[in-house]
Each structure stands twice: as structure tokens, then as C-alpha cells.
């Protein structure tokens with residue numbers, strides 16, 4: 001997936017991207033950057049929710065620029081809203097149906113993806129009765145139900161307790177990506193070698209690093225908290 005020459009502003013004054021370029025490959029990429037760097041805005045542009053004033057988003061295997069539709073790019077937002085009155089399996093199937101699956105296919109896909117995120121036992125519960133960590137997994141299941149070319153997870157572990165964070169990371173680890181482009185924005189740098197194939201660091205609307213987790217770690221001297229030191233070396237220690 002390529003993001004080419006993207007310009008975007010919120011209103012007239014708040015310019016976030018000025019000719020932003022980035023290429024994302026199949027596999028799992030972690031997107032790092034300080035608060036306000038533009039990660040969520042980039043995700044919304046990639047998902048077609050926000051429209052850049054110039055530039056384009058090009059999807060893999062597409063001959064030219066395309067307008068990303070729900071079935072090509074799935075975005076799991078920071079807060080996954082439970083749909084009032086729906087059971088977990090219904091909420092997940094609804095996403096598949098919205099992406100164009102038949103009702104029956106959406107239901108069987110929901111069963112598969114709920115198993116993939118370890119939530120089969122909650123399939124019949126009301127989504128509104130789940131914990132924050134369980135709801136994130138519903139959100140991931142909803143995104144997987146679409147079987148998108150590009151899967152974007154916006155800070156999927158923010159606000160979770162350590163046990164829920166661990167459980168979410170295990171689920172993420174087990175999700176096969178292959179040719180699928182999976183991009184996860186996070187502020188957690190401690191486990192990137194385990195989970196990701198590529199690292200992209202953004203600051204003030206620009207990409208300031210891309211490379212493998214090894215290349216990222218090797219930006220700093222060996223020792224404790226090496227990934228964190230690499231990150232702080234890139235973005236400056238006062239900005240976390």
C-alpha cells in the first residue's frame with residue numbers, strides 16, 4: 001500500500017500532512033509516534049473516512065489510485081462501540097454483511113473470527129456487557145470479518161490492564177497476515193521484535209524512520225530499555 005503526496009488539514013489552519021509519503025508492505029507493521037503525530041488521522045485517510053486535499057492512497061494489486069472501501073481497508077478505532085441490543089456474534093456478522101457478505105456467510109465468518117480472537121465463549125453475550133479488553137477483541141473480530149487487504153488497528157491496547165494487554169498481544173501474534181497489510185499504532189515499544197515485521201516512526205506529520213525491528217533496536221546502544229531509547233533518540237526525550 002502506498003500513500004503518495006498526501007496533504008490534509010483539519011479546517012484552514014491545522015495542517016497535519018504536507019506531501020506525506022509512505023509505503024507499507026504485507027505483514028505486520030507497528031506505527032509509532034508521539035501524541036498528535038498524526039497516526040489516527042493517517043489511519044482515517046487510509047480507510048477512506050477522511051479525504052486528503054491532494055495526493056492518493058494506492059492499494060496493493062490495484063492498477064491505480066482507488067477510493068478505499070470498507071471491504072479493502074478495515075479500521076479498528078481506539079474505542080470499539082458496542083451496538084445496542086446486538087449479541088457479540090451478531091455485531092461481528094453485521095460488519096461482514098456491511099462489507100458485502102451474504103447473511104449466511106457473514107454468520108459463519110463471525111464464528112471463525114470469534115474463535116481466532118478467543119471469544120467464542122462470549123458469542124451469545126450482549127456486546128454492551130463485555131469488558132474493555134473483550135470489546136477490543138470484538139473490534140478485531142469485526143475487522144477480520146471483512147477479510148480486508150489492509151487492517152488498521154489504532155492503539156488496540158490503550159487503556160487495557162496488563163493481563164488484557166498480554167491477552168490482546170497473544171491474539172494479535174496468532175493472527176496470520178501473509179500478504180495482508182496489518183498496521184498497528186501504539187505507544188508500547190517493548191515487544192516490537194516479537195510481534196512485528198516492520199517499524200514506522202512518525203513525528204509532526206512526517207515519517208522519520210522505517211526499518212525492521214532489528215534496525216530500530218540497533219539505533220541505540222545495547223542495554224536495558226533499548227527499544228525505548230531508540231524511540232526517544234528519534235523523537236526527542238521530552239516527547240513520549
Ligand SMILES: Nc1ncnc2c1ncn2[C@@H]1O[C@H](COP(=O)(O)OP(=O)(O)OP(=O)(O)O)[C@@H](O)[C@H]1O
Nearest residue numbers: 010011014016033034035036037038039040041042
Ligand atoms: N477531528 C479533529 N479536528 C481537529 N483537529 C484534530 C482532529 N483530530 C485530530 N486533530 C489534531 O490533529 C493532530 C493529529 O492528531 P492524531 O489524532 O492524528 O494524532 P495521533 O498521532 O493519533 O495522536 P495520539 O497518539 O494522541 O492518538 C493533533 O494536533 C490533533 O489535535
